[in-house]
Amino acid sequence: MPDNNLKAAGYAERNLTEFLREIIAIPSMSSLEGAVIERIKQEMHNLGYDEITTDPMGNLIGRIGTGPAIIAIDGHADTVDVGERGNWNTDPFDPVLRDGVIYGRGAADMKGGVASAVYAGAILKEKGFPEEATLYVTVTVQEEDCDGLCWQYIFREDEIKPDVVVITEPTSLRIYRGQRGRMELEISTQGVSCHGSAPERGVNAIYKMGSIIKDIEKFNEELPARDPLGKGTIAISHIRSKSPSLCAVADGCTIHLDRRLTIGETEETTVEELYNLPSVRNAEALVKVLEYTTPSYTGLVYPTRKYYPAWETPENEPVVQTARAAYEETFGTIPEMGHWTFSTNGVATAGMLGIPTIGFGPGHEHFAHAPNEQVEVDHLVRAASQSLSTFRPYTG
Numbered sequence: 001m002p003d004n005n006l007k008a009a010g011y012a013e014r015n016l017t018e019f020l021r022e023i024i025a026i027p028s029m030s031s032l033e034g035a036v037i038e039r040i041k042q043e044m045h046n047l048g049y050d051e052i053t054t055d056p057m058g059n060l061i062g063r064i065g066t067g068p069a070i071i072a073i074d075g076h077a078d079t080v081d082v083g084e085r086g087n088w089n090t091d092p093f094d095p096v097l098r099d100g101v102i103y104g105r106g107a108a109d110m111k112g113g114v115a116s117a118v119y120a121g122a123i124l125k126e127k128g129f130p131e132e133a134t135l136y137v138t139v140t141v142q143e144e145d146c147d148g149l150c151w152q153y154i155f156r157e158d159e160i161k162p163d164v165v166v167i168t169e170p171t172s173l174r175i176y177r178g179q180r181g182r183m184e185l186e187i188s189t190q191g192v193s194c195h196g197s198a199p200e201r202g203v204n205a206i207y208k209m210g211s212i213i214k215d216i217e218k219f220n221e222e223l224p225a226r227d228p229l230g231k232g233t234i235a236i237s238h239i240r241s242k243s244p245s246l247c248a249v250a251d252g253c254t255i256h257l258d259r260r261l262t263i264g265e266t267e268e269t270t271v272e273e274l275y276n277l278p279s280v281r282n283a284e285a286l287v288k289v290l291e292y293t294t295p296s297y298t299g300l301v302y303p304t305r306k307y308y309p310a311w312e313t314p315e316n317e318p319v320v321q322t323a324r325a326a327y328e329e330t331f332g333t334i335p336e337m338g339h340w341t342f343s344t345n346g347v348a349t350a351g352m353l354g355i356p357t358i359g360f361g362p363g364h365e366h367f368a369h370a371p372n373e374q375v376e377v378d379h380l381v382r383a384a385s386q387s388l389s390t391f392r393p394y395t396g
Contacts, residue, residue, distance in 0.1 A: 012119050013381050017097065019043055020115040020380065023077075024095040024104035030078040030145040033058060034297040036111075037077055040118065040139050047122035049137075057153045058298040060139040061160070062118070064125050067133040072162040073121070074345055075114035075169075075361075076143035076150070079106040080369050087371035103374045108363030112375040113168025114139055116362055116383035123384065136160060140345060146292040148348030149304050155353050157302075164319050165349040168361035169340065170368060170375070173382055175323050176359030178312030179340040180229050181261035181347055183270055184290045185306075186254050187212060189283050193244050193251035202249035206241050209253040211279040213239075216257070219277065225262070229310055229339055232262040267307040308343055309351035319356040323386075330385055341365060360386050 028036040037060050044052045044062040051063040060077070082092040082105050090096045095104035102112070121137045129135075140150035154160050169176075189209045194202030216234060225231040238256035243249060259270055267289060274280055274287045290306045313320055315337065327335040342365065350357035362379030 012123060012384070013377065016115055016119045016380055016384065017102065017377055019118070020102060020107070020112060020375075021095040021097065021104070023111050023115065024102070024106050025093050027093055028078050028106070029081055030142050031294055031297050033077045033141045037139065037141070037297075040077065040114065043118055044121075044137070047118070048125060049121065050125075055153065055158050056298060057150060057157075057300050057302060058141045058296045059150050059154060059158075061154070061158070062121060062137040062139075063134065064121050064137075065129045065131075065134045067131055069133045070136065070160070070162045071133060071164045071166070072136040072138055072160070072349075073117040073166045073168060074138045074140060074151070074349070075110050075117050075167075076140045076345065077111070077114060078141055078144045079109065079111070080144050083371060089372055092371075092373070097377070100377050101374050102377065103372060105373055107367070107373045107375040108170045108365075109368035109373065110169050110361065110363075112363050112380055113170065113361040113383065116380050117168050120384040136162065141296055142294070143345055145294060146304065146306070147308055147343045148345050148352065149292065149302060151345050151348035152304060152352065153302050155348070155355075162349075162355055165346070165355050165357045166323075167344050167346055167349075167357060167359045168383060169342075169344045169359055170363035170365050171338065171340070171359050171361045172336075172364045173360070173362070173379060173386075174336040174338045175320065175327065176338050176340055177315065177320060178229060178350070179310065179343055179346060180232065181265070181310035181351060182308050182343050183257075183259040183261065183267060183306060185257040185259060185270070185274070186288045186290060187257065187274065187280065188252065188254045188286045188288070191249065191251045191253070193248045196247045196249060199249050202251070204249045205253040206250045208283040208285070209239070209255060212277065212283060212285060213255065215277045215279040216255075219273070226264060228312060229262045232265050233260040234258070261308075261310045263310055263312065265310065267305070267309075308347035311346055311350035311357070312339070313350060313356055313358055317356055319358055323358055323360065327386060331382070342368060 026036040049062040092105035189205045191203040191205030241250040242252040362383040363375035
């Protein structure tokens, strides 16, 4: 017999599916989430949430219950752009339901997780909410541009401090316990400009950067793998130069670095490693950790350094054991465990703030940011039912 939570989520399948299609149809790239936040807010109101607020950053926070044990179920409302439209078989903002699968931008990353979380809260309230607990369903903003910024704000400014956070990014219905971190950095070289007809009179900043590029490529190959998150990486994603004109030697050159961090790698160790590269020393280059200062859709600017730490919740943590037991009871099978390849708001909840965090969400990671993004309806239902099971310790 299906678990009662799974049956309850199944009864909501039609409304949950239509809600997801509606929010997929509202474009909501980072810092442009206002319209979709309003639609989700309306759904929370229709479903009877106890309190619904939008904070100054624009994060939507739905509350159910007033008990001392605080659980947050989180999903971000923003998506990336669609890329080349010709690679899509359907209109990314006119979601199609075909053979039990919904197609559209954000279906997996991660409006599917948002929809399941919103309905999980409503179903839980209808069943009878435990007096010992408070649930916050957080629909957050700017994650695609600056993962975790929203939770820095929610924790420090809204002063919502959960005991547990469940992130509903796509996990293929596995229980995820962590992810690699990341950083965004720049390395800059300086030169001396001169007329391009006599380059020997100057110092070309681009040539100084050439040896640095080679060292970084080699450095990436030498980075060690560390259990359980695997190998860190470093990639040059952009290069630019400056000069008085296109007929002059470049007096400045800058590369942008995407550095993925594994266990034990921090902002300090990463910057030190780059300064220790022989080419960086020889060129007297500058290494800089970048800052994020883009306004949210409300106009609020909440600056942060672009350092997003790796994190892992140990398998013996109570939140993981509770999730595992609830999964087995709900679905009658042993859950697969894993880690995300990409980054999530867990960089703040777990990596910066130390809140026990796990992931469980509908859809598959490899559809994130891809054309023909999709999520199975069955995943939506199962994700909602597992979110309900998060409260098993408070319901007996």
